[in-house]
Amino acid sequence: MKPLTVQNLTVITAGHLVQGSEEVLIQHGAYRLKQVKRPNTVLFMSKRIVNWKDLEPFYPIVLVTDRLYSQYEIPEQIIIIKVNNIDEAYWKFVNYYRNQFDIPIVAITGTSGKSTTKEMIKHILSADKNVASTPLSSNSRTASLQYLMNIDDDTDAAVFETAVGSPGDIKLAGEYFKPTIGIITNIGEHHLNYCKTLEGYIQAKGEMLDIISPTGVLILNAEDINTSKIDLSRFKGRIIKVGKHESCDFRASNIRYHENGMLFNVHHKKKLYEIFVPGFGEHQVYNALAAIAAIYEMDLPISLAAERLPSFKKLNKQLQVFKGINNSILIDDTWNITTTSLEAGLKVLNALGEGKKTIAVIGTITDLGSWGYIIHEQAGELISEIGVDVLITIGEHASIMALHAIEAGLTSPVYIFKNSTRVYKLLDEIVDENTILFIKGDMYSKEVSKLADDLKIKKSSTSE
Incomplete structure (x- = not known):
């Protein structure tokens, strides 16, 4: 996290400092008690906290709340910022924090391949850049604040996985990440217990269109049938298609199995590149194409992807x-x-x-x-x-x-x-x-x- 003072946070949230020093430095964020794991954490909480003893190892804590406490029930090591509305204060803070960083941020969703594609992008970028990301296959909606606050002044780019358990999950993630590049790897049939129908699931995945910056880019699998059912007319940015068809912006050809992975050619702007990616299956080629398209949009050459992908480590228990x-x-x-x-x-x-x-x-x-x-x-x-x-x-x-x-x-x-x-x-x-x-x-x-x-x-x- 990029640290800020209590004084700064009080201004950002339009709050009032009730207790504690305005000079205390905030280095972590939380909106649930169980997320408080280190000192100097700001906790956004409307619910009354009764058991302070469990929080003692993490003092000082900055509590932003719209609840009235008596001066006798809160330990003096707790800094209190009183706000009118806790939800408004929380999102003011989230928006302030995200808007401090003018860096490429990638959000990835899909039924399959999203973790692999995310890790490929991170692997390529990490050659010479500091990259923030969701860890491995983690994409919990309750951890979005922590994912966002992994970005600091040293971060050059960020890659976040955005899953769908229910409709609205991707839109919520977008409120945090405000991605400049979005990727939909594919859309199968999953999480129908909450999305109810395949059409509902497709619409939930299609929320990706709504969270990308209007000047941003959406990367799609051109051959995926369910992805083609998304209404793209409302998207204001550029659309980049990957696949095997001649119309694709990043086209794969001559796909073949090789020792421990896949060899294929990438065609882009009349240039040809040979790529090897560890991991078997044509689906792995599509993951690599999406990763290549993403890093290219960050002004990195395809040759860098060709150089870095052979050393990519596949995720555990995935083929x-x-x-x-x-x-x-x-x-x-x-x-x-x-x-x-x-x-x-x-x-x-x-x-x-x-x-x-x-x-x-x-x-x-x-x-x-x-x-x-x-x-x-x-x-x-x-x-x-x-x-x-x-x-x-x-x-x-x-x-x-x-x-x-x-x-x-x-x-x-x-x-x-x-x-x-x-x-x-x-x-x-x-x-x-x-x-x-x-x-x-x-x-x-x-x-x-x-x-x-x-x-x-x-x-x-x-x-x-």
Whole structure:
């Protein structure tokens, strides 16, 4: 955080200093008690604080409040700024803090690939720039203030992941970050428990258009069907498209699998660049294209991306390749599961498994609400369409995709389990050195993730 004094904060919030010194320096921010973890934190809080003892290790604390306290109930180490309306005061502070920095800020959303794309951008920029970002796959809406305050006078650029759990999440993130560059990686079918319908989910992702600066840039996957359903007419900035089509501003061609990653060519303004990016799958090419487009908009050359991307480290449990049980090849893809990421993973399985026996172990897709049955049916259709030599599902809802894959024409052996207990024995019997084993689940499916870990012969990824 760029520090400021209590005196400055009092002016910013249009408040009145009730208690304490105006010279105290503020170095951290919070709007929940559990976010106060260090001294010199400003806490915006309307709710009455009763238990001050737990906060003693973090004194001095600056409390901005619209609540009236008696002079006897607050410790003297608490600096109090009284405001008329706590919400107005809080957003005055947020806007003041964000507006201090004239730097490129990237906001990224998408059903799949947003964390990877964010980390790629950060990796490229970090060669010679100080970059603030959301950490790894974190994107909590309650932590936006902390993410924003990671920006200070030494920051050259920022890259923030903005997820969608409910409609309005991206707009709220925009109130904090005010991005100059926005990216939508793709839109699948996820978080339908709150967005209710696919159309509602698409609209929620489309909030990205509303938060980008009018002079800013929106980077889109030109080949993503659901992204193409967003009404772009209200967007005032420039639109940059990435993909394989001739009309794309950043176009990929000659895409091929290479050792531990993907090789491809990028066409931009009649120039050609060869790019290697670690991580298997055509989806990884799209992630890299979006990252390249973003850094180019920051006036950095594509040649820098070509130089830096080969040393990019893939995120844990995202299509990582290991030596597995019985000398097989094991693909651990147990960080997240959507139909979008499932399709990408199955395509990688078939590409790497050419000439081998392919086995897919798949867990339940979460966060679907009443759409659970339909989406699992669609997953079954995907499995049938792409194909696999053996299908194993774990979990009651995952059985829907197995049964529907059979109905859709999958003739391969299918095994349905409620839990992973008997899966270990089955795999030990059917997996050999000519097998490639794909395990797909998410962070909430602990037993599927544990299965992947238990079946690895060595813990270091062969794809890094």
